[in-house]
Amino acid sequence: MTAQQERAILTREKVIAGAAEVFYRQGFGGATLSDITAAAGVTKGALYFHFPSKDDVALAIIEAEHRIATAAAARILESTAGPLESMLRLCADLAERLTTDPIVRAGIRLTTETSSFDRSLTRPYEDWLATFEALARAATATGELRAGTDAAKLAHFIIPAFTGVQVVSDVFTERADLRQRVREMWEILLPALVPPGDESSSQRMLEAAFSPR
Amino acid sequence: MTAQQERAILTREKVIAGAAEVFYRQGFGGATLSDITAAAGVTKGALYFHFPSKDDVALAIIEAEHRIATAAAARILESTAGPLESMLRLCADLAERLTTDPIVRAGIRLTTETSSFDRSLTRPYEDWLATFEALARAATATGELRAGTDAAKLAHFIIPAFTGVQVVSDVFTERADLRQRVREMWEILLPALVPPGDESSSQRMLEAAFSPR
Numbered sequence: 441m442t443a444q445q446e447r448a449i450l451t452r453e454k455v456i457a458g459a460a461e462v463f464y465r466q467g468f469g470g471a472t473l474s475d476i477t478a479a480a481g482v483t484k485g486a487l488y489f490h491f492p493s494k495d496d497v498a499l500a501i502i503e504a505e506h507r508i509a510t511a512a513a514a515r516i517l518e519s520t521a522g523p524l525e526s527m528l529r530l531c532a533d534l535a536e537r538l539t540t541d542p543i544v545r546a547g548i549r550l551t552t553e554t555s556s557f558d559r560s561l562t563r564p565y566e567d568w569l570a571t572f573e574a575l576a577r578a579a580t581a582t583g584e585l586r587a588g589t590d591a592a593k594l595a596h597f598i599i600p601a602f603t604g605v606q607v608v609s610d611v612f613t614e615r616a617d618l619r620q621r622v623r624e625m626w627e628i629l630l631p632a633l634v635p636p637g638d639e640s641s642s643q644r645m646l647e648a649a650f651s652p653r
Numbered sequence: 654m655t656a657q658q659e660r661a662i663l664t665r666e667k668v669i670a671g672a673a674e675v676f677y678r679q680g681f682g683g684a685t686l687s688d689i690t691a692a693a694g695v696t697k698g699a700l701y702f703h704f705p706s707k708d709d710v711a712l713a714i715i716e717a718e719h720r721i722a723t724a725a726a727a728r729i730l731e732s733t734a735g736p737l738e739s740m741l742r743l744c745a746d747l748a749e750r751l752t753t754d755p756i757v758r759a760g761i762r763l764t765t766e767t768s769s770f771d772r773s774l775t776r777p778y779e780d781w782l783a784t785f786e787a788l789a790r791a792a793t794a795t796g797e798l799r800a801g802t803d804a805a806k807l808a809h810f811i812i813p814a815f816t817g818v819q820v821v822s823d824v825f826t827e828r829a830d831l832r833q834r835v836r837e838m839w840e841i842l843l844p845a846l847v848p849p850g851d852e853s854s855s856q857r858m859l860e861a862a863f864s865p866r
Contacts, residue, residue, distance in 0.1 A: 561824060599817075
């Protein structure tokens with residue numbers, strides 16, 4: 441790689457980092473390109489070289505967030521015991537990233553501000569829905585979820601529910617209580633989902649997924 | 654009332670109706686005052702007379718939405734049998750309004766676009782949380798919900814879950830499937846919430862709240 445290419449990559453990363461801060465604080469509509477260049481410490485020319493419009497910067501952040509979350513999900517799916525515990529761990533992990541990772545929290549805010557873009561932002565939801573539907577199906581096959589569980593319907597409730605929990609946690613506490621609220625979501629849901637008599641197993645999974653790091 | 658006062662009230666209503674359409678379609682950040690005057694069919698001068706800034710128009714819509722939803726909630730709370738059924742009916746009613754009432758759907762979109770305003774928009778959530786916590790407490794007292802139900806925790810999951818269900822329904826179907834998705838939310842939740850053996854009662858409540866109008 442030439443020195444010039446290295447500088448270009450570095451500049452692009454600076455823009456994304458600066459823009460993530462601005463979008464997270466001010467939302468898409470409230471962010472100007474001047475705010476972004478100021479936060480990123482780059483010139484307007486450098487910004488335009490990488491991103492012709494504010495839409496392009498925002499979409500790059502959503503893509504970066506999705507890559508980070510997908511990689512983290514892959515690690516969890518490889519490493520945990522059963523599919524139901526994976527569902528809990530994925531939620532706990534995303535809750536953690538939503539409070540600590542600047543790219544992730546900006547990306548999710550941009551995703552839930554649906555009306556900011558002309559393009560419809562269904563892709564991130566579709567990936568999560570597909571992952572959770574597959575996990576719910578597997579968990580029903582292994583008997584971790586009740587026989588007869590409708591995996592598609594369940595996934596299509598858990599992903600929106602998580603979405604709302606983080607929106608409301610953001611409004612009230614800037615996500616300081618997010619991890620606890622996501623744990624409470626699972627505490628309420630699990631008794632409806634696991635076979636009768638599996639309470640101790642549910643408790644163990646909750647502790648494993650949500651115990652303080 | 655003088656003719657002049659009547660005209661002023663009419664103009665204010667026209668601005669709110671026009672702005673509701675614009676905010677719902679374009680979001681807060683994407684809406685300009687020119688868009689609003691064009692949609693409302695009023696002059697810029699008339700707009701500024703009632704609302705000094707875009708923030709003020711948006712907050713007026715959120716207030717109008719909250720008044721509509723609160724009045725509807727009061728009617729439901731007066732007319733239905735038990736507190737658990739009231740919780741289902743309130744959700745079904747708001748789902749219906751979110752698909753059909755221009756002020757309500759614009760108000761909720763503005764509320765969930767949390768970063769659009771400097772002011773924190775916790776009030777609408779607080780009112781819903783308080784209503785649902787009171788209903789959950791009453792439903793536990795009457796035995797409709799299981800003994801030992803944590804009313805505050807339950808309310809603090811249902812309201813965010815509903816919020817997320819409408820956000821995701823909006824992304825995928827512009828809320829065409831919202832009523833069905835909210836029904837599915839309750840189908841998943843009720844088995845965890847009602848005492849064992851109350852399945853037929855749950856089914857009756859679901860039909861009463863969500864049957865097609």
